[in-house]
Amino acid sequence: MAEPTLSFIYNTSNTDSSYLGSGGDWGSWKAMHINVGTPDQFIFTGGGINASLPTPTAPYGSREATMRPTAGTLIVPQLFIESFTDNIMRHVPLAGQNTNRYVMGVYVDGYVASDLYQEAWDDNSFSSTDLSTLSGTSGYSYSMFNSVRTTEGAASAGWTGATYSGTGRSAYLAGYDYRVKLKGSDVVQDEPVYYNIYVRLPSDAPLFHDQPIIAFRYLYV
Numbered sequence: 001m002a003e004p005t006l007s008f009i010y011n012t013s014n015t016d017s018s019y020l021g022s023g024g025d026w027g028s029w030k031a032m033h034i035n036v037g038t039p040d041q042f043i044f045t046g047g048g049i050n051a052s053l054p055t056p057t058a059p060y061g062s063r064e065a066t067m068r069p070t071a072g073t074l075i076v077p078q079l080f081i082e083s084f085t086d087n088i089m090r091h092v093p094l095a096g097q098n099t100n101r102y103v104m105g106v107y108v109d110g111y112v113a114s115d116l117y118q119e120a121w122d123d124n125s126f127s128s129t130d131l132s133t134l135s136g137t138s139g140y141s142y143s144m145f146n147s148v149r150t151t152e153g154a155a156s157a158g159w160t161g162a163t164y165s166g167t168g169r170s171a172y173l174a175g176y177d178y179r180v181k182l183k184g185s186d187v188v189q190d191e192p193v194y195y196n197i198y199v200r201l202p203s204d205a206p207l208f209h210d211q212p213i214i215a216f217r218y219l220y221v
Contacts, residue, residue, distance in 0.1 A: 003220055004110025008032040008040075009192065010081050012056060014093050016100050019192045023107045030081070030090060031107075038084035042214065044199040046078035053078060055091040062089055069203045073140060076199040096198045097146070101154040105194045106216060112188040114219035115181040118195060120145050120173035121213045129174040133199070133210040140202035142172040145212075147180045147197045155196060173214070188218070 009019055013028035024031050032040040046052040047066040058080060066076050079095040082088075094100040106116060120143060122128045129135060134143045146161040148170035156163060161172030168181035182193040 002110060004108050004112055004218075006116075006216060006218075007107040007109065008034060008216075009105045009107055010090075010092050011094055011102055011104070012090050012092065016094060016102050018102050018194075019105055019107065021107065023109050029105075032081060033083055033085040036085055040085070041082045041211075042197075043080040043082045043089060044076040044078070045080065047074060047076060053080065053089070053091075055093065057091065058089040060084065060087045060089055066201055068201060068205055071203050073200045073202045076201055079197070095196060097158060097160070098196070099154040099157050100196060101150040102194055103150070103196045105192045106182060107192045108188045109190060111190075111220065112218045113221050114186055114188075115168075115183050116188050116193055117217040118147055118173065118180040118182055119175060119215045119217055120179075121175060121215055124213050124215075126213070126215060129212075131210045131212050132206050132208050134174045134212055137202050137204045137206075139204045140200075143174040143178060144199045144201060144205075145173040145197065145214075146200060147171060147173050147195055149180055149182050149184060150194045150196055151183055159196075160200075179217075182216075 007023035009029050019029045045064045048064040053062050079092045080089040094103045122131050136142050148155040164170040171178040171180050
């Protein structure tokens with residue numbers, strides 16, 4: 001079979017509704033630009049001195065550095081998709097530690113002969129997970145990236161990367177060992193799969209500006 005085409009999509013509205021397109025923009029859903037010189041990026045931001053970035057969009061290149069909590073952990077409050085192609089940042093308002101289902105997704109045009117795995121790596125060599133956001137700290141020994149599959153239904157309230165431990169449904173994203181199965185079965189064909197994602201910042205995190213890679217691994221024949 002031919003290699004499938006994957007489109008990476010995100011919901012820009014406050015309405016938790018499914019994607020009915022076929023790989024491009026549809027309604028409040030936008031498709032990320034990836035096959036360009038500067039691909040679209042995930043930007044986790046907010047919770048700084050100025051509280052948050054403006055919504056539903058912010059100027060390209062905007063940032064609001066999150067302030068570390070004095071104890072425990074803090075969920076970074078905002079997720080934007082930054083597009084160099086469109087010269088804008090679009091807010092993803094449904095993202096976070098909540099029960100929203102239709103937040104982020106991947107539309108598979110064609111046939112995938114495995115599950116679709118979501119992973120996180122230091123860079124596009126896909127060989128290490130040493131960045132502070134992926135390797136954890138002395139007080140928080142997990143990747144800061146929490147992701148959960150919502151293809152078959154919403155996650156439980158207060159979910160974390162460990163909520164569905166051992167099932168591949170949620171993970172603290174880091175390499176092969178901590179990844180999410182976005183379908184939950186071994187075939188994905190001509191359909192969207194969905195997930196929710198957030199970053200949890202521990203109080204002992206170093207000062208950083210990490211840029212890890214979120215990757216999607218699959219088999220086709």
